[in-house]
Amino acid sequence: MSDAAFPAPLSLDTLNGLDRNGFVVALDGVFEHAPWVAQAAFARAPFATVEALHDALMAAVRARPEAERVAFVAGHPDLAGKAARAGAMAADSISEQVGLGLDRLSDDEYARFERLNGAYRARFGFPFVICVRRQTRDALLDAFEARMLQGREAELSTALDEIGHITALRLVERVSGPGLPKVHGRLSTHVLDTHKGGPAAGVRVELFEVGISGRALLRTATTNADGRTDTPLISNEPLRAGRYELVFHIGAYFSARGLELPGQGLPGQGQRGPSFLDTVPIRFGIAEPEGHYHVPLVVTPWSYSTYRGS
Amino acid sequence: MSDAAFPAPLSLDTLNGLDRNGFVVALDGVFEHAPWVAQAAFARAPFATVEALHDALMAAVRARPEAERVAFVAGHPDLAGKAARAGAMAADSISEQVGLGLDRLSDDEYARFERLNGAYRARFGFPFVICVRRQTRDALLDAFEARMLQGREAELSTALDEIGHITALRLVERVSGPGLPKVHGRLSTHVLDTHKGGPAAGVRVELFEVGISGRALLRTATTNADGRTDTPLISNEPLRAGRYELVFHIGAYFSARGLELPGQGLPGQGQRGPSFLDTVPIRFGIAEPEGHYHVPLVVTPWSYSTYRGS
Amino acid sequence: MSDAAFPAPLSLDTLNGLDRNGFVVALDGVFEHAPWVAQAAFARAPFATVEALHDALMAAVRARPEAERVAFVAGHPDLAGKAARAGAMAADSISEQVGLGLDRLSDDEYARFERLNGAYRARFGFPFVICVRRQTRDALLDAFEARMLQGREAELSTALDEIGHITALRLVERVSGPGLPKVHGRLSTHVLDTHKGGPAAGVRVELFEVGISGRALLRTATTNADGRTDTPLISNEPLRAGRYELVFHIGAYFSARGLELPGQGLPGQGQRGPSFLDTVPIRFGIAEPEGHYHVPLVVTPWSYSTYRGS
Amino acid sequence: MSDAAFPAPLSLDTLNGLDRNGFVVALDGVFEHAPWVAQAAFARAPFATVEALHDALMAAVRARPEAERVAFVAGHPDLAGKAARAGAMAADSISEQVGLGLDRLSDDEYARFERLNGAYRARFGFPFVICVRRQTRDALLDAFEARMLQGREAELSTALDEIGHITALRLVERVSGPGLPKVHGRLSTHVLDTHKGGPAAGVRVELFEVGISGRALLRTATTNADGRTDTPLISNEPLRAGRYELVFHIGAYFSARGLELPGQGLPGQGQRGPSFLDTVPIRFGIAEPEGHYHVPLVVTPWSYSTYRGS
Numbered sequence A, B, C, D: 001m002s003d004a005a006f007p008a009p010l011s012l013d014t015l016n017g018l019d020r021n022g023f024v025v026a027l028d029g030v031f032e033h034a035p036w037v038a039q040a041a042f043a044r045a046p047f048a049t050v051e052a053l054h055d056a057l058m059a060a061v062r063a064r065p066e067a068e069r070v071a072f073v074a075g076h077p078d079l080a081g082k083a084a085r086a087g088a089m090a091a092d093s094i095s096e097q098v099g100l101g102l103d104r105l106s107d108d109e110y111a112r113f114e115r116l117n118g119a120y121r122a123r124f125g126f127p128f129v130i131c132v133r134r135q136t137r138d139a140l141l142d143a144f145e146a147r148m149l150q151g152r153e154a155e156l157s158t159a160l161d162e163i164g165h166i167t168a169l170r171l172v173e174r175v176s177g178p179g180l181p182k183v184h185g186r187l188s189t190h191v192l193d194t195h196k197g198g199p200a201a202g203v204r205v206e207l208f209e210v211g212i213s214g215r216a217l218l219r220t221a222t223t224n225a226d227g228r229t230d231t232p233l234i235s236n237e238p239l240r241a242g243r244y245e246l247v248f249h250i251g252a253y254f255s256a257r258g259l260e261l262p263g264q265g266l267p268g269q270g271q272r273g274p275s276f277l278d279t280v281p282i283r284f285g286i287a288e289p290e291g292h293y294h295v296p297l298v299v300t301p302w303s304y305s306t307y308r309g310s
Helices: A012-017 A020-026 A035-044 A050-062 A066-074 A082-086 A091-098 A107-124 A137-148 A152-174 A250-256 B012-017 B020-026 B035-044 B050-062 B066-074 B082-086 B091-098 B107-124 B137-148 B152-174 B250-256 C012-017 C020-026 C035-044 C050-062 C066-074 C082-086 C091-098 C107-124 C137-148 C152-174 C250-257 D012-017 D020-026 D035-044 D050-062 D066-074 D082-086 D091-099 D107-124 D137-148 D152-174 D250-256
Strands: A185-193 A204-211 A214-222 A234-237 A242-249 A279-286 A292-300 A303-307 B185-188 B191-193 B204-211 B214-222 B234-237 B242-249 B279-286 B292-294 B297-300 B303-307 C185-188 C191-193 C204-211 C214-222 C234-237 C242-249 C279-286 C292-294 C297-300 C303-307 D185-188 D191-193 D204-211 D214-222 D234-237 D242-249 D279-286 D292-294 D297-300 D303-307
Touching: A012 A050, A020 A035, A035 A050, A050 A066, A050 A152, A066 A152, A107 A137, A107 A152, A137 A242, A185 A204, A185 A242, A242 A250, A242 A292, A250 A279, A279 A292, A279 B279, B012 B050, B020 B035, B035 B050, B050 B066, B050 B152, B066 B152, B107 B137, B107 B152, B137 B242, B242 B250, B242 B297, B250 B279, B279 B297, C012 C050, C020 C035, C035 C050, C050 C066, C050 C152, C066 C152, C107 C137, C107 C152, C137 C242, C242 C250, C242 C297, C250 C279, C279 C297, C279 D279, D012 D050, D020 D035, D035 D050, D050 D066, D050 D152, D066 D152, D107 D137, D107 D152, D137 D242, D242 D250, D242 D297, D250 D279, D279 D297
Parallel strands: A185 A292, B185 B292, B191 B297, C185 C292, C191 C297, D185 D292, D191 D297
Antiparallel strands: A185 A234, A204 A214, A204 A242, A242 A279, A292 A303, A303 B303, B185 B234, B204 B214, B204 B242, B242 B279, B297 B303, C185 C234, C204 C214, C204 C242, C242 C279, C297 C303, C303 D303, D185 D234, D204 D214, D204 D242, D242 D279, D297 D303
């Protein structure tokens, strides 16, 4: 677990052996300001899997009457809100928002979030809750707009789903054991050179997040002897729903292989000019933060294909 | 012929019937300031094809001793030079440079061309000649640099090759008839939807020229019932060597087909978020201005392939 | 029209100019034993297109009460029936059945058709009619079985549709003019070599019909400089619904190009043994006899793809 | 090790601890009738890896003068020879030939092998030796013919290479430990459905060996939820060099998914007839018995691609 910021996780066995008070203390902070959630779930201990534990916690929330569910949702901070800005909120919520850059909003963006938060709260009577670790900034704004169009009941259910994502992520960082809920996704690639009939080694790959206002480099990698990157492009965390671009430096790869391609001669020695393929961009969207997105490139100097693989 | 700026072309038959003087007058301007070229070629009339006529003209040039060939090349204007700027040169050369935007250089760019022209002339003793209608601006600068590295003899030969391209283009606009020299290229595309098993109609396609400093939209088109654009993306002119990007608006196409794809549900109704494919960019280089580049897209909502077709 | 066995076709103009009697005589044999069809359609002359003429003829049939439509269908010979065997039927029907080999049935096959014909006639009260020129033998047997399961009304309508196909084929061989009904299909291929980035010339291609009991070679062809066959694999006739296989001799093609591939060395000089790709088979079904099936092969020594193109 | 027919393997550590005599006894039968090989290699004990042990054994052979190397090769039985037929040879050689069916030759085939063996022995003075477990029967005959064309020195070297393959296979079944020589290959597949954007589960796959005289079914498998077969199609043994065919039952898979495809309607309800793709055959050659051949199928109802993957 790369992103665990906690002391060594508690084992599920240990948790199952605690008394009610110890159980509630051990899970403090998984559900913000709501120790009653763990108190209610304790009745169903012991738990065979961490996922069963999380299910019991969420079931305890969903069993409450609507007014209490609303009050529970209302206990969460506004997204990009004053509290987050002031650094005065519960550490977990704040640090989760930091990853998305929501603490580095420009004044204009801050004002936009303020307006959206206000409109949302006026419509539904509770703050907008979303698991920010599962979203790019653009996807988050899209979700904001889409959810504003829902009825109140559907939206309350969506808000609880999001709290389910938030708390599942916290739980796997807090409790170790069998049957972890699936909270992480994976993005991987693979470059096959069907000109030579084998993996393409040494291809530089860049991964960008693509937003309305431009694209941001997330990481670079180089393919190994098997045509893959040594580690997945993204793993051990949820994939942020959003749009991405992979750029494969295929021209440099084929040049390094020493291919003499038409279109690359010197002046006076046949054609000169650019090769047919140089950098190959693949733009794709991610909609399932816990999914596995395998995006291979099957390539020759004159062709390529890609697909959502597995 | 889209770019013909001349009176109705002369037929090859008519030309073959002219006397020496008439022949030279009819071809005035094809070779700048060099009526002797047509005078020499006249000895080989009549010509079976326009290409044979052009070959005879170029052979007349290449038959001269080196000093005369150099003088002949030296009769051409500097690229982006003072004369072009001042509008004081032969109309043909000037109008050909205008297409590339070489008359709209910023002061910095103008200065760069001046420096390159000066360095070139200092090295070779004649001006840099290139058929600008076969080059993007970036490719032209690349060619400038590559040619500076050649020996003088090879470079003189390259300059004559370029004059061959320039004059062939002029000739097909001046003389009609059988056996035209191949001076035009073609760029075409085709979108196949292998999800439904047929051509993809109504796909918006954008063609960009890609340069070091950004990309410029050249044209947009929409595929017809056969998945093709009604006219080729480029035709009836040389393709400019350089880098390009086609962008296919695939997401909008599949949405219009009414496909319900994972990743496109409403909140609370399964996954929401972006579709896997939305706009599909294909970047490619063109090295053969007289070639046919067919760049198809074979696509489903989850995969695509492209290749240099025919 | 490759399969025209008639005198030079009559022009639609000429036909439009005939009186009622001449019109009926000119169309004699298009609808077997049923001059009343042409008599009824004459009322709607003149016809702007050959297709409009055919529509008028079929509308005249469909306008009759059911008993007459049944009698009309009953005027057609049994498929592969005694009459066909004896050569005693109307020449057109017989010659059309000959193409499918239905006159060369083994005794077992003949007995099977006899049984099917008998069962069909017992069920519906009219003979099984199908446009045999649109079917492989296996597809014909499948259609026989599928149609036996239909209700009588639906089946009568299907029988008339088939007579529509039969008579449209006859009409385009009898009458020339604008707006021919679409009665022919086309099967074509194209081989692209994405190892070298251009069409694959000189590839031997075999086309087989694939049946339950084996496959039969229909034709062979070799790709030309554009990677296509000089003529479509099938054209100027309906495609027979059924299953096919194209076999591309890719190994021989790449060997002829002189590629040194792994897996092709001599003993003691690296790997020996077969190349990865040698003959590439593509099996596909045809369901639309009037459709265009374009089945390209995009290939390197290590990969290939195909799709239903256009 | 699926094909181990020996008592539990000896560990390399144990072997390294044996004295000269024990070492030779432990390796008895790896090199047929040649205990001197193990005796000579013992001088280089202990061995860090099993591969180092095998290298030392082969080096001991290659260090001998030619006459002794020839005598060593001559100690091997004729392929498909009388001794194999009579069952009178060393058990290992016989059981290895059995896998290829060389004990079940027809009289004609037996006569052909006899002739080849005789011609070979007449040309080179030693019997034809080949590691039959790395060959299909057709590949073996091809190798026979190719090797007959070599010079004697090259052929002796090839024979020793083959003995290297034979003995490496025996050694990994006899000795366990680190650094096993690579003697096994792997054939795997993967079916991706790019119509739905995920692995294709439940696709029946058949693997055939393709010979001159027909094809033989080697195994069938069905893809699991990840689109792969639960175990590789071939593993834990050398791949036999030769030609193969994979057949993917794609039509049944898409029908089971409930797709309504054109070309599959009932009579009278649009087109009827066969689907475009039904069984997809992929023919390929294997030249590297110790290689990994990954042959995926990326497929929609209207398209597919394959390539040598990794």
